[in-house]
Amino acid sequence: MNNAMGTGQATNVSPDQATVCCRGASNALGHPAVYLTFAEQSTVQCYYCGCKYTQAPTDGDNPQAAE
Ligand SMILES: [Zn+2]
Numbered sequence: 001m002n003n004a005m006g007t008g009q010a011t012n013v014s015p016d017q018a019t020v021c022c023r024g025a026s027n028a029l030g031h032p033a034v035y036l037t038f039a040e041q042s043t044v045q046c047y048y049c050g051c052k053y054t055q056a057p058t059d060g061d062n063p064q065a066a067e
Pocket residue numbers: 022023024025031046047048049050051
């Protein structure tokens with residue numbers, strides 16, 4: 001696992017999660033913890049740090065790198 005967050009790429013979360021908690025980047029600064037709710041969309045963006053979170057299936061889905 002890498003901690004490459006805040007680089008403009010969305011972080012995948014389980015579709016089972018209705019909310020996601022964001023506390024900012026992996027540095028010491030970050031921001032106060034906020035809970036982002038997936039309303040009618042599968043992607044939310046943190047209004048503090050701009051991190052994007054996307055609901056993505058992680059179980060039963062086996063993404064294969066098609067060459
Ligand atoms: Zn954030």
